[in-house]
Amino acid sequence: MTEPRILEVRKKLLGKNDQLALDLRHEFARNGVFVANLVSSPGSGKTELLRATMAELGKTYTPAAVTGDLATENDADRLAESGALAKQILTGTMCHLEVDMVANAIQGWDLADLDFLFIENVGNLVCPGDFDLGEDLRVMLIATTEGEDKPLKYPTLISTCDVVVINKMDIAEAVECDVALLERNIHEVRPGVPIFKTSAKKGDGLAEWTAYLTEQYKQKTAQPA
Protein backbone atom coordinates (compact mmCIF):
# COMPACT_ATOMS: atom_id res chain seq x y z
CA MET A 1 0.00 0.00 0.00
CA THR A 2 2.95 2.32 0.50
CA GLU A 3 3.89 3.02 -3.11
CA PRO A 4 0.52 4.16 -4.49
CA ARG A 5 0.23 6.40 -1.42
CA ILE A 6 3.58 8.03 -2.23
CA LEU A 7 2.58 8.48 -5.87
CA GLU A 8 -0.67 10.03 -4.73
CA VAL A 9 1.14 12.52 -2.52
CA ARG A 10 3.60 13.35 -5.29
CA LYS A 11 0.78 14.00 -7.72
CA LYS A 12 -0.68 16.48 -5.30
CA LEU A 13 2.65 18.20 -4.81
CA LEU A 14 3.37 18.53 -8.51
CA GLY A 15 1.16 20.72 -10.63
CA LYS A 16 -0.47 19.37 -13.76
CA ASN A 17 2.32 20.68 -16.00
CA ASP A 18 5.09 19.21 -13.89
CA GLN A 19 3.45 15.79 -13.65
CA LEU A 20 3.03 15.59 -17.43
CA ALA A 21 6.61 16.83 -17.91
CA LEU A 22 7.84 14.04 -15.65
CA ASP A 23 5.90 11.44 -17.64
CA LEU A 24 7.19 12.83 -20.93
CA ARG A 25 10.76 12.91 -19.63
CA HIS A 26 10.48 9.17 -18.88
CA GLU A 27 9.12 8.53 -22.35
CA PHE A 28 11.97 10.47 -23.98
CA ALA A 29 14.48 8.47 -21.89
CA ARG A 30 12.93 5.12 -22.82
CA ASN A 31 13.23 6.06 -26.49
CA GLY A 32 16.75 7.47 -26.27
CA VAL A 33 15.74 10.99 -27.30
CA PHE A 34 17.81 13.91 -26.02
CA VAL A 35 15.62 16.98 -25.55
CA ALA A 36 16.68 20.63 -25.50
CA ASN A 37 14.40 23.57 -24.70
CA LEU A 38 15.61 26.83 -26.33
CA VAL A 39 14.61 30.07 -24.67
CA SER A 40 15.51 33.66 -25.57
CA SER A 41 14.22 37.12 -26.42
CA PRO A 42 12.31 37.43 -29.67
CA GLY A 43 14.77 37.85 -32.53
CA SER A 44 17.92 36.42 -30.94
CA GLY A 45 18.21 33.86 -33.73
CA LYS A 46 16.75 30.69 -32.21
CA THR A 47 15.35 29.40 -35.49
CA GLU A 48 18.53 30.13 -37.43
CA LEU A 49 20.67 28.42 -34.76
CA LEU A 50 18.31 25.44 -34.75
CA ARG A 51 18.38 25.19 -38.52
CA ALA A 52 22.19 25.15 -38.54
CA THR A 53 22.40 22.80 -35.53
CA MET A 54 19.96 20.30 -37.05
CA ALA A 55 21.74 20.38 -40.41
CA GLU A 56 25.03 19.54 -38.66
CA LEU A 57 23.61 16.86 -36.32
CA GLY A 58 21.54 15.45 -39.20
CA LYS A 59 24.73 14.15 -40.85
CA THR A 60 24.92 11.44 -38.16
CA TYR A 61 21.72 11.58 -36.11
CA THR A 62 17.99 12.13 -36.52
CA PRO A 63 16.93 15.47 -35.05
CA ALA A 64 13.39 16.89 -34.96
CA ALA A 65 11.93 20.15 -33.72
CA VAL A 66 8.76 21.74 -32.43
CA THR A 67 8.62 25.51 -32.47
CA GLY A 68 6.30 27.86 -30.62
CA ASP A 69 5.01 31.19 -31.88
CA LEU A 70 1.86 33.16 -31.28
CA ALA A 71 1.14 33.07 -35.02
CA THR A 72 2.54 32.00 -38.43
CA GLU A 73 4.08 28.71 -39.54
CA ASN A 74 7.27 30.43 -40.75
CA ASP A 75 9.64 28.80 -38.27
CA ALA A 76 8.51 25.20 -38.82
CA ASP A 77 8.70 25.77 -42.57
CA ARG A 78 12.31 26.99 -42.24
CA LEU A 79 13.26 24.05 -40.01
CA ALA A 80 11.65 21.49 -42.30
CA GLU A 81 13.70 22.67 -45.29
CA SER A 82 16.49 20.25 -44.34
CA GLY A 83 14.04 17.35 -44.45
CA ALA A 84 13.86 17.03 -40.66
CA LEU A 85 10.58 16.55 -38.83
CA ALA A 86 9.37 19.95 -37.65
CA LYS A 87 6.03 21.03 -36.26
CA GLN A 88 4.68 24.46 -35.45
CA ILE A 89 2.86 25.10 -32.18
CA LEU A 90 0.61 28.15 -32.41
CA THR A 91 0.07 29.57 -28.94
CA GLY A 92 -2.49 32.24 -29.85
CA THR A 93 -2.03 34.82 -27.12
CA MET A 94 0.04 32.66 -24.78
CA CYS A 95 3.55 33.89 -23.99
CA HIS A 96 5.26 30.54 -23.31
CA LEU A 97 4.98 26.85 -24.09
CA GLU A 98 3.42 24.40 -21.64
CA VAL A 99 4.20 20.72 -21.77
CA ASP A 100 0.78 19.60 -23.02
CA MET A 101 1.35 21.67 -26.19
CA VAL A 102 4.59 19.79 -26.76
CA ALA A 103 2.94 16.42 -26.06
CA ASN A 104 0.19 17.23 -28.58
CA ALA A 105 2.66 18.42 -31.20
CA ILE A 106 4.70 15.20 -31.17
CA GLN A 107 1.69 12.89 -31.23
CA GLY A 108 2.02 10.58 -34.19
CA TRP A 109 5.81 10.78 -34.22
CA ASP A 110 7.63 7.55 -33.39
CA LEU A 111 10.09 8.70 -30.73
CA ALA A 112 12.16 5.55 -31.21
CA ASP A 113 13.18 6.95 -34.62
CA LEU A 114 14.53 10.19 -33.13
CA ASP A 115 17.84 11.07 -31.43
CA PHE A 116 17.32 14.76 -30.67
CA LEU A 117 14.20 16.81 -30.08
CA PHE A 118 14.59 20.60 -30.02
CA ILE A 119 11.82 22.68 -28.54
CA GLU A 120 11.94 26.31 -29.63
CA ASN A 121 10.06 28.23 -26.97
CA VAL A 122 8.14 31.48 -27.51
CA GLY A 123 10.53 34.45 -27.50
CA ASN A 124 10.20 35.71 -23.93
CA LEU A 125 12.82 36.24 -21.23
CA VAL A 126 10.50 35.68 -18.29
CA CYS A 127 7.53 33.36 -18.44
CA PRO A 128 9.01 30.19 -20.05
CA GLY A 129 11.12 29.74 -16.90
CA ASP A 130 8.17 28.42 -14.93
CA PHE A 131 7.30 25.57 -17.28
CA ASP A 132 9.17 22.28 -17.38
CA LEU A 133 8.76 20.75 -20.85
CA GLY A 134 10.40 17.43 -19.99
CA GLU A 135 13.70 18.62 -21.45
CA ASP A 136 17.19 17.36 -20.58
CA LEU A 137 18.83 20.68 -21.31
CA ARG A 138 17.54 24.20 -21.04
CA VAL A 139 19.45 26.44 -23.42
CA MET A 140 19.39 30.22 -23.26
CA LEU A 141 20.30 32.14 -26.37
CA ILE A 142 21.47 35.75 -26.07
CA ALA A 143 22.32 37.78 -29.16
CA THR A 144 25.16 40.28 -29.17
CA THR A 145 22.56 42.84 -30.30
CA GLU A 146 20.67 42.69 -27.00
CA GLY A 147 23.02 44.60 -24.68
CA GLU A 148 25.53 43.31 -22.15
CA ASP A 149 23.31 43.92 -19.11
CA LYS A 150 20.49 41.60 -20.20
CA PRO A 151 21.47 38.76 -17.78
CA LEU A 152 21.43 41.17 -14.84
CA LYS A 153 18.11 42.73 -15.79
CA TYR A 154 16.35 39.42 -16.51
CA PRO A 155 17.96 37.00 -14.05
CA THR A 156 15.08 34.63 -13.33
CA LEU A 157 15.05 32.63 -16.57
CA ILE A 158 18.82 32.49 -17.00
CA SER A 159 19.18 31.09 -13.50
CA THR A 160 17.20 28.01 -14.60
CA CYS A 161 19.33 27.38 -17.71
CA ASP A 162 21.97 24.67 -18.15
CA VAL A 163 23.93 26.32 -20.93
CA VAL A 164 24.10 29.71 -22.62
CA VAL A 165 24.78 30.41 -26.29
CA ILE A 166 25.88 33.90 -27.32
CA ASN A 167 24.69 34.23 -30.92
CA LYS A 168 25.24 36.78 -33.72
CA MET A 169 28.96 36.89 -32.91
CA ASP A 170 29.64 37.99 -36.51
CA ILE A 171 28.08 41.40 -35.83
CA ALA A 172 29.33 41.83 -32.24
CA GLU A 173 31.77 44.51 -33.31
CA ALA A 174 29.29 46.36 -35.54
CA VAL A 175 26.78 46.61 -32.65
CA GLU A 176 29.56 47.50 -30.18
CA CYS A 177 28.88 44.51 -27.90
CA ASP A 178 31.48 43.96 -25.17
CA VAL A 179 31.36 40.15 -25.25
CA ALA A 180 33.74 39.71 -22.29
CA LEU A 181 31.45 41.90 -20.16
CA LEU A 182 28.40 39.94 -21.34
CA GLU A 183 30.12 36.70 -20.30
CA ARG A 184 30.99 38.16 -16.87
CA ASN A 185 27.35 39.21 -16.39
CA ILE A 186 26.10 35.75 -17.37
CA HIS A 187 28.43 34.16 -14.82
CA GLU A 188 27.41 36.67 -12.15
CA VAL A 189 23.82 35.41 -12.40
CA ARG A 190 24.64 31.78 -13.16
CA PRO A 191 28.17 30.96 -11.95
CA GLY A 192 30.01 28.34 -13.97
CA VAL A 193 27.37 27.86 -16.66
CA PRO A 194 28.97 26.71 -19.95
CA ILE A 195 28.94 29.44 -22.61
CA PHE A 196 29.20 28.85 -26.37
CA LYS A 197 29.72 31.60 -28.91
CA THR A 198 28.18 31.20 -32.33
CA SER A 199 27.22 32.87 -35.53
CA ALA A 200 24.38 30.68 -36.75
CA LYS A 201 24.37 32.64 -40.00
CA LYS A 202 28.11 32.23 -40.76
CA GLY A 203 28.60 28.87 -39.04
CA ASP A 204 31.20 30.08 -36.52
CA GLY A 205 31.29 28.07 -33.29
CA LEU A 206 28.79 25.48 -34.54
CA ALA A 207 31.30 22.61 -34.41
CA GLU A 208 31.94 23.16 -30.69
CA TRP A 209 28.24 23.60 -29.97
CA THR A 210 27.11 20.45 -31.79
CA ALA A 211 30.03 18.47 -30.29
CA TYR A 212 28.73 19.46 -26.85
CA LEU A 213 25.20 18.35 -27.74
CA THR A 214 26.49 15.06 -29.12
CA GLU A 215 28.44 14.44 -25.93
CA GLN A 216 25.31 15.14 -23.85
CA TYR A 217 23.32 12.75 -26.04
CA LYS A 218 25.90 9.99 -25.64
CA GLN A 219 25.99 10.42 -21.87
CA LYS A 220 22.20 10.18 -21.69
CA THR A 221 21.80 7.14 -23.92
CA ALA A 222 24.66 5.31 -22.17
CA GLN A 223 22.49 5.27 -19.02
CA PRO A 224 19.76 2.65 -18.60
CA ALA A 225 16.44 4.49 -19.08
Added chain:
Amino acid sequence: MTEPRILEVRKKLLGKNDQLALDLRHEFARNGVFVANLVSSPGSGKTELLRATMAELGKTYTPAAVTGDLATENDADRLAESGALAKQILTGTMCHLEVDMVANAIQGWDLADLDFLFIENVGNLVCPGDFDLGEDLRVMLIATTEGEDKPLKYPTLISTCDVVVINKMDIAEAVECDVALLERNIHEVRPGVPIFKTSAKKGDGLAEWTAYLTEQYKQKTAQPA
Protein backbone atom coordinates in the same frame (compact mmCIF):
# COMPACT_ATOMS: atom_id res chain seq x y z
CA MET B 1 -29.73 57.55 -7.60
CA THR B 2 -28.91 56.73 -11.21
CA GLU B 3 -25.28 57.87 -11.36
CA PRO B 4 -23.85 55.88 -8.40
CA ARG B 5 -25.67 52.83 -9.78
CA ILE B 6 -23.95 53.25 -13.16
CA LEU B 7 -20.58 53.71 -11.48
CA GLU B 8 -21.23 50.59 -9.43
CA VAL B 9 -21.96 48.56 -12.55
CA ARG B 10 -18.92 49.95 -14.35
CA LYS B 11 -16.68 49.03 -11.42
CA LYS B 12 -17.89 45.48 -11.64
CA LEU B 13 -17.31 45.35 -15.39
CA LEU B 14 -13.81 46.72 -15.20
CA GLY B 15 -11.12 44.69 -13.50
CA LYS B 16 -9.05 46.20 -10.69
CA ASN B 17 -6.23 47.18 -13.08
CA ASP B 18 -8.53 48.86 -15.57
CA GLN B 19 -10.38 50.83 -12.91
CA LEU B 20 -7.14 52.17 -11.43
CA ALA B 21 -5.86 52.94 -14.95
CA LEU B 22 -9.00 54.95 -15.63
CA ASP B 23 -8.56 56.92 -12.39
CA LEU B 24 -4.90 57.56 -13.17
CA ARG B 25 -5.71 58.65 -16.73
CA HIS B 26 -8.08 61.28 -15.32
CA GLU B 27 -5.39 62.48 -12.92
CA PHE B 28 -2.83 62.77 -15.72
CA ALA B 29 -5.37 64.74 -17.80
CA ARG B 30 -6.17 67.12 -14.93
CA ASN B 31 -2.47 67.85 -14.54
CA GLY B 32 -1.71 68.18 -18.25
CA VAL B 33 0.68 65.24 -18.38
CA PHE B 34 1.03 63.33 -21.63
CA VAL B 35 1.80 59.67 -20.93
CA ALA B 36 3.49 57.15 -23.24
CA ASN B 37 3.89 53.43 -22.50
CA LEU B 38 6.90 51.91 -24.33
CA VAL B 39 6.78 48.20 -25.08
CA SER B 40 9.27 46.00 -26.95
CA SER B 41 11.47 42.92 -26.86
CA PRO B 42 14.32 43.00 -24.38
CA GLY B 43 17.27 44.81 -25.96
CA SER B 44 15.49 46.80 -28.65
CA GLY B 45 16.85 50.03 -27.22
CA LYS B 46 13.95 51.41 -25.15
CA THR B 47 16.19 53.03 -22.54
CA GLU B 48 18.51 54.58 -25.11
CA LEU B 49 15.57 55.94 -27.11
CA LEU B 50 14.00 57.33 -23.93
CA ARG B 51 17.27 58.93 -22.86
CA ALA B 52 17.59 60.66 -26.24
CA THR B 53 13.89 61.58 -26.37
CA MET B 54 13.92 63.08 -22.87
CA ALA B 55 17.09 65.04 -23.58
CA GLU B 56 15.45 66.57 -26.67
CA LEU B 57 12.05 67.26 -25.06
CA GLY B 58 13.81 68.53 -21.92
CA LYS B 59 14.98 71.61 -23.83
CA THR B 60 11.39 72.94 -23.75
CA TYR B 61 9.33 70.67 -21.51
CA THR B 62 9.61 68.67 -18.28
CA PRO B 63 9.70 64.94 -18.96
CA ALA B 64 9.94 62.16 -16.37
CA ALA B 65 10.17 58.39 -16.59
CA VAL B 66 9.44 55.21 -14.71
CA THR B 67 11.15 52.10 -15.96
CA GLY B 68 10.35 48.46 -15.28
CA ASP B 69 12.85 45.62 -15.01
CA LEU B 70 12.92 42.38 -13.07
CA ALA B 71 16.15 43.50 -11.39
CA THR B 72 18.83 46.25 -11.32
CA GLU B 73 18.47 50.03 -11.18
CA ASN B 74 20.61 50.50 -14.32
CA ASP B 75 17.87 51.98 -16.49
CA ALA B 76 16.66 54.59 -14.01
CA ASP B 77 20.29 55.59 -13.38
CA ARG B 78 20.84 56.10 -17.13
CA LEU B 79 17.64 58.11 -17.50
CA ALA B 80 18.40 60.31 -14.48
CA GLU B 81 21.76 61.35 -15.94
CA SER B 82 20.09 64.24 -17.79
CA GLY B 83 18.67 65.54 -14.51
CA ALA B 84 15.13 64.35 -15.28
CA LEU B 85 12.99 62.59 -12.67
CA ALA B 86 13.36 58.84 -13.17
CA LYS B 87 12.30 55.96 -10.97
CA GLN B 88 13.00 52.26 -11.27
CA ILE B 89 10.22 49.72 -10.78
CA LEU B 90 11.58 46.32 -9.83
CA THR B 91 9.07 43.65 -10.82
CA GLY B 92 10.87 40.65 -9.29
CA THR B 93 9.60 37.76 -11.38
CA MET B 94 6.75 39.60 -13.07
CA CYS B 95 6.90 39.88 -16.84
CA HIS B 96 4.96 43.13 -17.32
CA LEU B 97 3.95 46.30 -15.50
CA GLU B 98 0.56 46.71 -13.87
CA VAL B 99 -0.90 50.10 -13.18
CA ASP B 100 -0.60 49.93 -9.38
CA MET B 101 3.20 49.66 -9.78
CA VAL B 102 3.14 52.86 -11.83
CA ALA B 103 0.87 54.61 -9.30
CA ASN B 104 3.25 53.63 -6.48
CA ALA B 105 6.33 54.73 -8.39
CA ILE B 106 5.05 58.25 -9.04
CA GLN B 107 3.80 58.82 -5.49
CA GLY B 108 5.42 61.92 -4.14
CA TRP B 109 5.89 63.49 -7.57
CA ASP B 110 3.87 66.63 -8.24
CA LEU B 111 2.23 65.82 -11.57
CA ALA B 112 1.43 69.50 -12.11
CA ASP B 113 5.18 70.05 -12.63
CA LEU B 114 5.43 67.47 -15.42
CA ASP B 115 4.59 67.63 -19.14
CA PHE B 116 5.52 64.11 -20.24
CA LEU B 117 5.64 60.81 -18.38
CA PHE B 118 7.32 57.89 -20.13
CA ILE B 119 6.67 54.39 -18.83
CA GLU B 120 9.28 51.89 -19.98
CA ASN B 121 7.61 48.51 -19.74
CA VAL B 122 9.37 45.20 -19.07
CA GLY B 123 10.90 43.84 -22.29
CA ASN B 124 8.25 41.37 -23.44
CA LEU B 125 6.32 41.11 -26.71
CA VAL B 126 3.25 39.44 -25.24
CA CYS B 127 2.10 40.07 -21.69
CA PRO B 128 2.23 43.89 -21.41
CA GLY B 129 -0.58 44.06 -23.98
CA ASP B 130 -3.20 43.10 -21.41
CA PHE B 131 -2.46 45.90 -18.94
CA ASP B 132 -3.67 49.45 -19.37
CA LEU B 133 -1.30 51.79 -17.50
CA GLY B 134 -3.39 54.92 -17.96
CA GLU B 135 -1.29 55.98 -20.95
CA ASP B 136 -2.31 58.25 -23.82
CA LEU B 137 -0.03 56.55 -26.30
CA ARG B 138 1.19 52.97 -26.52
CA VAL B 139 4.48 52.89 -28.41
CA MET B 140 6.02 49.71 -29.77
CA LEU B 141 9.73 49.70 -30.44
CA ILE B 142 11.18 47.17 -32.89
CA ALA B 143 14.92 47.01 -33.54
CA THR B 144 16.30 46.25 -36.99
CA THR B 145 18.22 43.39 -35.32
CA GLU B 146 15.04 41.48 -34.49
CA GLY B 147 14.03 40.14 -37.89
CA GLU B 148 11.43 41.40 -40.35
CA ASP B 149 8.79 38.79 -39.43
CA LYS B 150 8.48 39.82 -35.76
CA PRO B 151 5.16 41.69 -36.25
CA LEU B 152 3.61 38.62 -37.91
CA LYS B 153 4.86 36.21 -35.25
CA TYR B 154 3.87 38.38 -32.28
CA PRO B 155 0.73 40.17 -33.51
CA THR B 156 -1.22 40.55 -30.26
CA LEU B 157 0.76 43.36 -28.64
CA ILE B 158 1.42 45.33 -31.81
CA SER B 159 -2.29 45.34 -32.57
CA THR B 160 -2.87 47.38 -29.38
CA CYS B 161 -0.19 49.98 -30.19
CA ASP B 162 -0.79 53.52 -31.42
CA VAL B 163 2.59 54.09 -33.01
CA VAL B 164 5.64 52.00 -33.95
CA VAL B 165 9.28 53.09 -33.82
CA ILE B 166 11.86 51.11 -35.79
CA ASN B 167 15.10 51.62 -33.88
CA LYS B 168 18.77 50.81 -34.53
CA MET B 169 18.44 52.11 -38.10
CA ASP B 170 22.20 52.82 -38.12
CA ILE B 171 22.98 49.09 -38.19
CA ALA B 172 20.08 48.00 -40.43
CA GLU B 173 22.47 47.31 -43.29
CA ALA B 174 25.05 45.47 -41.17
CA VAL B 175 22.37 43.09 -39.84
CA GLU B 176 20.79 42.73 -43.30
CA CYS B 177 17.38 44.02 -42.22
CA ASP B 178 14.92 44.64 -45.05
CA VAL B 179 13.29 47.72 -43.54
CA ALA B 180 10.66 48.06 -46.29
CA LEU B 181 9.54 44.47 -45.64
CA LEU B 182 9.44 45.12 -41.88
CA GLU B 183 7.22 48.16 -42.50
CA ARG B 184 4.91 46.12 -44.75
CA ASN B 185 4.63 43.45 -42.03
CA ILE B 186 3.84 46.07 -39.38
CA HIS B 187 1.07 47.47 -41.56
CA GLU B 188 -0.29 44.00 -42.30
CA VAL B 189 -0.94 43.51 -38.57
CA ARG B 190 -1.80 47.13 -37.75
CA PRO B 191 -2.93 48.91 -40.92
CA GLY B 192 -2.17 52.61 -41.05
CA VAL B 193 -0.22 52.81 -37.80
CA PRO B 194 2.34 55.68 -37.91
CA ILE B 195 5.93 54.41 -38.16
CA PHE B 196 9.03 56.37 -37.15
CA LYS B 197 12.58 55.30 -37.95
CA THR B 198 15.31 56.19 -35.48
CA SER B 199 18.81 55.54 -34.35
CA ALA B 200 18.68 56.48 -30.69
CA LYS B 201 22.45 56.09 -30.53
CA LYS B 202 23.26 58.37 -33.49
CA GLY B 203 20.27 60.69 -33.17
CA ASP B 204 18.79 59.97 -36.61
CA GLY B 205 15.04 60.45 -36.84
CA LEU B 206 14.77 61.91 -33.33
CA ALA B 207 13.61 65.33 -34.53
CA GLU B 208 10.60 63.80 -36.34
CA TRP B 209 9.82 61.52 -33.38
CA THR B 210 9.91 64.26 -30.74
CA ALA B 211 7.96 66.63 -33.02
CA TYR B 212 5.23 63.98 -33.16
CA LEU B 213 5.22 63.63 -29.36
CA THR B 214 5.09 67.40 -28.93
CA GLU B 215 2.15 67.62 -31.32
CA GLN B 216 0.32 64.89 -29.35
CA TYR B 217 1.04 66.74 -26.10
CA LYS B 218 -0.31 70.01 -27.50
CA GLN B 219 -3.48 68.32 -28.73
CA LYS B 220 -4.08 66.75 -25.34
CA THR B 221 -3.47 69.85 -23.28
CA ALA B 222 -5.61 72.00 -25.60
CA GLN B 223 -8.63 69.91 -24.52
CA PRO B 224 -10.42 70.66 -21.26
CA ALA B 225 -9.49 67.82 -18.84
